[in-house]
Amino acid sequence: MDYTAEQLQRIEELAHILTPASEISALLGLKSEDEFLLDIATKGNPARIAFMRGMAQTANDLRSKNLELANACAPSAIEQCFHDLKHMMNDLERV
Numbered sequence: 001m002d003y004t005a006e007q008l009q010r011i012e013e014l015a016h017i018l019t020p021a022s023e024i025s026a027l028l029g030l031k032s033e034d035e036f037l038l039d040i041a042t043k044g045n046p047a048r049i050a051f052m053r054g055m056a057q058t059a060n061d062l063r064s065k066n067l068e069l070a071n072a073c074a075p076s077a078i079e080q081c082f083h084d085l086k087h088m089m090n091d092l093e094r095v
Contacts, residue, residue, distance in 0.1 A: 001035050001047070008050040015054025024051075 003011070007028055014024045021040055025033040039047040063084060069077035 001030070001032070001039055003047055003050075008046055011047055011050040012054040015051045016057050018055075018058060021051070 010028060011024055014027060019027070021037055022033055025036040028036075030036050036047065039045045040051045042048055066077050066080050066084075070081045
């Protein structure tokens, strides 16, 4: 499916606020929810890039807040930060 620049921006905005993909499809008035789901599952597809960018922004915001809590010695935040560090190391090993 071809997406306009406005649709891609809206996909990113909706993903940023954690809107499920099926709801994004409905909110954008897309004809085929299945096609949209396939598009966001396809690497390199503009819809996936917009969706992932929105999700990544939120994930980054959450990690930043979690790091603040870890610096304040919140045990669960410290544990999550160690988990995030391990995830980062695992990403490096895949290359």
